[in-house]
Amino acid sequence: xxxxxxxxxxxxxxxxxxxxxxxxxxxxxxxxxxxxxxxxxxxxxxxxxxxxxxxxxxxxxxxxxxxxxxxxxxxxxxxxxxxxxxxxxxxxxxxxxxxxxxxxxxxxxxxxxxxxxxxxxxxxxxxxxxxxxxxxxxxxxxxxxxxxxxxxxxxxxxxxxxxxxxxxxxxx
Numbered sequence: 001x002x003x004x005x006x007x008x009x010x011x012x013x014x015x016x017x018x019x020x021x022x023x024x025x026x027x028x029x030x031x032x033x034x035x036x037x038x039x040x041x042x043x044x045x046x047x048x049x050x051x052x053x054x055x056x057x058x059x060x061x062x063x064x065x066x067x068x069x070x071x072x073x074x075x076x077x078x079x080x081x082x083x084x085x086x087x088x089x090x091x092x093x094x095x096x097x098x099x100x101x102x103x104x105x106x107x108x109x110x111x112x113x114x115x116x117x118x119x120x121x122x123x124x125x126x127x128x129x130x131x132x133x134x135x136x137x138x139x140x141x142x143x144x145x146x147x148x149x150x151x152x153x154x155x156x157x158x159x160x161x162x163x164x165x166x167x168x169x170x171x172x
Contacts, residue, residue, distance in 0.1 A: 004124035007138075014142030022146045030150060035158045036091045039100055042147045042154075043091070046084035046107060051140070052077025054133055061131040069117045076110035083107065100155060108148045111141060 030038045054060045055070040083103035090096035118137075123129065130137065 003127040007124040010138035018143045018146045038154050042151045043084045043088040049077040049081040061133045062129045065129045066121050069121050073114045080107040104151045
């Protein structure tokens with residue numbers, strides 16, 4: 001089977017399986033927790049996004065992996081991890097709500113930009129460039145995308161976001 005098909009199947013299965021796990025186990029547990037406690041597990045998970053730095057570590061990925069893909073993916077993930085930790089440390093305050101929104105927006109955009117960059121350089125057509133990084137894209141990134149969706153859902157349900165939105169509308 002061609003590598004692009006295998007890559008696509010891996011990403012699709014990752015999304016499907018993590019979606020099922022989220023539907024059955026993660027969302028029911030999170031929605032019962034009080035806000036902002038419900039965001040803590042997601043923020044802790046995303047604090048591990050420093051693992052994206054593996055895309056610039058020699059030996060983990062092929063030296064031929066284009067820097068145009070590897071560097072934005074690596075440093076975007078690292079920034080996402082820092083933003084997740086910042087949101088975690090300020091959770092429960094207005095600044096924490098803003099930090100969580102910034103983290104979630106930036107983190108989601110970072111992952112989507114990585115997919116865009118990967119398709120731009122025809123990453124699925126060049127097996128071996130990802131090396132061990134393949135497992136980050138096939139198993140970890142789908143979990144991150146699912147949990148970003150859950151975080152947006154939780155943030156939109158909170159009173160803090162409603163207060164933040166009303167403050168914005170009165171200042172504009």
